[in-house]
Amino acid sequence: MTKYSSEFKVKLVNEYLEGQISILSLAKKYGIPSKSPIYNWVHEAEANGLSSLKNKRSHKEYSxxxxxxxxxxxxxxxxxxxxxxxxxxxxxxxxxxxxxxxxxxxxxxxxxRPRGRRPLMAKRKKKTHLSxxxxxxxxxxxxxxxxxxxxxxxxxxxxxxxxxxxxxxxxxxxxx
Incomplete structure (x- = not known):
């Protein structure tokens, strides 16, 4: 589960983009300990639109x-x-x-890397450097x-x- 909902992120970004409040003030207003998440949301929304703030719940594997x-x-x-x-x-x-x-x-x-639990009966080997x-x-x-x-x-x-x-x-x- 994510810490902040998509709607909350969009609300904060819109509030910032209206130009009436700074990122630091937004963080204080909503009790967010750091301004960096808001900065990241604003930066991402400016680059890819507000739809990019939607929480992504996929466990995608990358090559x-x-x-x-x-x-x-x-x-x-x-x-x-x-x-x-x-x-x-x-x-x-x-x-x-x-x-x-x-x-x-x-x-x-x-x-x-292979996912999941290793077999219980597998022989334990010393950790070796990947070749x-x-x-x-x-x-x-x-x-x-x-x-x-x-x-x-x-x-x-x-x-x-x-x-x-x-x-x-x-x-x-x-x-x-």
Missing amino acids: QDFKLSVIEYYKLHEISRLDTAIHFKISPSQVSSWIYIYNHHGVVGLRR SSKEEKYKQEILDLKSKLHDTEMDRDILKALKALRENNHSSRKQK
């Missing part, structure tokens, strides 16, 4: 490729986790979870290379801008 595309989008576009979640229409906490898993376990950690398949290794390498390429392109753009500034500064000194 490893989808999780990788979310992480890649987050890393390459250099936007917030909230904006990434809004773009893919998923929960911001889900994005954070996948990024954490990826940073600690790599592509292998994003595999689907990755060739495909997962390639995916990991591709994502790492894309990240390095993005960083290199950013460095190049910064250096070009610096060069242009220096040339502009140098030419303005000659004119004096």
Whole structure:
């Protein structure tokens, strides 16, 4: 069960969008301990409409490729986790979870895991590190290379801008 109903979220967002009250004042008025949920609701409603505030009660399973595309989008576009979640229409906490898993376990950690209780009579094995398949290794390498390429392109753009500034500064000194 969710903490806040869809109707309550829509009510608060509409109240904020009318422009008569701030997010912090709304949080105090309705006894919400933090302004961040209201901020997230407003941000999501502005991006996807008020219908996006409807409580989603599905336990959807996402593929490893989808999780990788979310992480890649987050890393390459250099936007917030909230904006990434809004773009893919998923929960911001889900994005954070996948990024954490990826940073600690790599592509292998994003595999689907069997659900349900383990058999009682199964032999207990020591917890071992997940081994990755060739495909997962390639995916990991591709994502790492894309990240390095993005960083290199950013460095190049910064250096070009610096060069242009220096040339502009140098030419303005000659004119004096």
